[in-house]
Amino acid sequence: MDGCAGGSGVLRQVAGAPLQRGGVVMVGTERGRGTRERDKLTIAEVCADLGISRRTFYEWRAKGRAPRCITLPNGSLRIRRSEYQRWLASREEAA
Secondary structure, eight states: OEEOTTSSOEEEOOTTSOOEETTEEOTTOOOSOOHHHHTEEEHHHHHHHHTOOHHHHHHHHHTTOSOOOEEOTTSOEEEEHHHHHHHHHHHHHHO
C-alpha cells in the first residue's frame, strides 16, 4: 500500500483489481494484467471513474451519448481506453 505525503488518502489494491483512493477506482492503475486487458475497461471501471450508476451509463448508451463499446462473445461490454479518453476530451470541448 502507498500513502500520500500529506496523509490525505490511502491507495488500496485488492489482488487483480484497480487501485482505489478513498473508495474511488483509479482507472488505468491495474497491476498484473496483460497489455491487451489494460487496453480495455469494464463498464464498472468507467462508471466508478465517472461517479455514475450502471443505469445512467446504459441510458447514455441508449441515447448515443456514452463512449463506444465492444461487445464480447459472452455479451459483456468493454471500452477501449483510447476511446474513453477521446470521449472524455470531447465532453470537455462540449462543456
